[in-house]
Amino acid sequence: MTCDQIRPRFDDYHDGLLAADVADAVKNHLAACETCKEEYGLLVSCIGVIRGLEAPAVPPRALRNIVDTLNGPLPDLERGLEPS
Numbered sequence: 001m002t003c004d005q006i007r008p009r010f011d012d013y014h015d016g017l018l019a020a021d022v023a024d025a026v027k028n029h030l031a032a033c034e035t036c037k038e039e040y041g042l043l044v045s046c047i048g049v050i051r052g053l054e055a056p057a058v059p060p061r062a063l064r065n066i067v068d069t070l071n072g073p074l075p076d077l078e079r080g081l082e083p084s
């Protein structure tokens with residue numbers, strides 16, 4: 001397979017969704033092709049970052065505080081954002 005045929009399959013390859021023979025072809029190509037190896041590495045790290053973001057980035061207690069703040073009285077906007 002050529003680079004153009006391999007690259008659209010990186011996603012499924014990463015998730016283990018490819019048929020065994022296709023996955024083998026991708027694996028062999030990655031072992032032989034420096035450019036695709038780099039591309040795949042980049043994709044894997046992007047997937048890691050994106051999936052990491054799906055986890056709650058804010059602890060529940062902080063969310064509670066934000067909700068309470070939103071439900072509470074509006075801050076005095078004329079004083080701006082300076083600490084009082």
Ligand SMILES: [Zn+2]
Pocket residue numbers: 002003006029033034035036037
């Ligand atoms: Zn390639």
